[in-house]
Amino acid sequence: MDVVVCLKRVPEVAEVDLQVDPTGKRVKTEGLPFVLNDWDSYALEEAVRIKERSGAKVTVVTVGGEEDEEVLRRALALGADQAIRISDPRLQDPDAFAIARVLAQLIKDLPHDLILVGVQAADDGYAQVGPTLAELLGIPHATLVTSLELEGGRARVRRELEAGLEEVLEVELPALFSIQSGINEPRYVSILGIRRVAKKEIKVLGLEALGLEPEGVRPKVLLERLFSPPVGEGAEIITGGVEEVAERVAEIFERGGVI
Amino acid sequence: MSGVMVLVEHRRGEIREITWEMLAKAQELSSSLGVEVQAVLIGRGLSGMAQELRPFCHRVLVAEEEGLEAFNSEPYQQVLGRLIEERRPVLLMIGHTAQGMDLAPSLAAALDLPLATDCYEFGLKDGRLWAHRQMYGGKLSAEVSSEAPTKVVTVRTGSFDPEGLREVGGEVEEIKVRLDPFPWKRFLEYVEAPPGEVDITQAEVIVSVGRGIGGPENLGLAEELARALGGVLACSRPVADKKWLPKDRQVGTSGKTVKPKLYIALGISGAFQHIVGMKQSGLILAINKDPKAPIFQVAHYGIVGDLFQVVPALVAKVRERKGG
């Protein structure tokens, strides 16, 4: 069994005041903390578990710069067997299609029974690379997978629908699944574990090595500009010391008839 | 005549709300562009739904297919592929839902069409698509564009108001598509979530915790606030994913929709999938360290601060008032 996992390194923005850079199309990334995309950590854990159960070979792949190798190292520390990074100056500002296109070009020549991706990347939120990649490879896919069992040449998966409803599907391998958060509990990776794989080779490939022309990875959808989202009414922000704020809120609760 | 196409989303014999929302937007585009609103209805046993849709579209394209009791992206992709090649719509709208997320990307790739996902606003100007979508968990928006003759967008739920739908007459057109076999992906069954111990949808007061709570060891703090207010604990998805609270406490698209009198969001950023499940609450208070957290857009009152300082003080004040 050969499992390929696609990983993306993303900025952690929950507590950050994001700034747009002078191009108007990118955020300023200096000083931002970066992490493995949360959804991908579930996909990676799922792959490592399959390896532990059945001796699969796990290959991890990212399309990104040198600093993005961090997430590949983390994967190697967790037990991935091989790591590949695709990088090319002509891949600046790729759209979801361009990412899927280069991934397909690489993966078509790798043995693959199972391809795992995250449901979405926390930064762009496209939820698009996975099923696009499956289509380009001509293999079936299922998104939003919350449980995955392999039996013979097929997988039985649960997909999350809305409001707690799920569906069960049977999918022939090779197949691609986008993994939803909560499917497993991703294990902790120690700094020491990551250091231990510091010397492991990470293969780096550009467009030429993949046999791709730059025209083939031109974005189909252009990102024109980033802007602050439209604001609704917005909350009335209660300011002051902790005691004062708590007092005001308790008063609001009382006025609103909740206490 | 070229048109704006809407893929009808339905499940277990019922048209889903996103369909009406998309039709409302399609009607708006149809008037300004002078093109038809075309609804595409795929599945089995569709005549009732076709009649329900007919008044609001110029054309309902109905594809009755064997073995399509439930949604399956593979045959859907085949039917839509043929239709698009035949009729060349300027725009195809699909819900950014569990169905749409499974279908739209592979459909667009197969037909070599541009796709903009999760759009909350969009339009066509001189044939060029512009679309707005959120990024970075709702902290920024992006405008994307495409000039291709046919574009695909997936539409965020709740973005357009179906109240304004007009009757435009319309006709039902049966379409016959000879499907290739699709043996690679089979639907087996639906599974309902098991009922939980506590039904958060019935609570009048909800104290909801997000990733900002830090860990299960801190839940006691939120619990105390809930107890002081006579409410129950709920959570955002990461908290349920990490099993700090049971899944049946999760609020949002893939969890519960709640409408309590009071909803307190502690350390919840306010991702769209969460907001959908709680924005109709009577009174919303958000406590968050980050003044730019999107949750403050839907909250009525906000406190920018550390929940570990604010909540104990709030518990004390609430108790004081209740006791007095």
Ligand SMILES: Cc1cc2nc3c(=O)[nH]c(=O)nc-3n(C[C@H](O)[C@H](O)[C@H](O)COP(=O)(O)OP(=O)(O)OC[C@H]3O[C@@H](n4cnc5c(N)ncnc54)[C@H](O)[C@@H]3O)c2cc1C
């Ligand atoms: C298909 C799909 C379905 C989904 N369904 C759901 C769903 O049903 N429900 C749901 O909730 N999500 C859902 N999500 C996930 C959603 O996109 C977000 O990832 C999630 O809601 C984020 O949860 P959060 O706000 O708790 O975490 P984060 O986004 O990490 O936010 C944590 C917040 O805590 C604040 N904070 C940190 N420390 C403190 C402190 N000491 N005091 C005060 N504030 C603090 C931070 O500033 C931050 O704003 C879904 C996603 C997908 C793709």
Ligand SMILES: Nc1ncnc2c1ncn2[C@@H]1O[C@H](COP(=O)(O)O)[C@@H](O)[C@H]1O
């Ligand atoms: N640059 C990338 N390199 C490798 N995998 C990626 C990249 N971008 C996206 N992916 C994969 O595709 C999934 C969905 O991303 P997206 O379609 O951008 O929301 C992610 O969770 C990753 O598994």
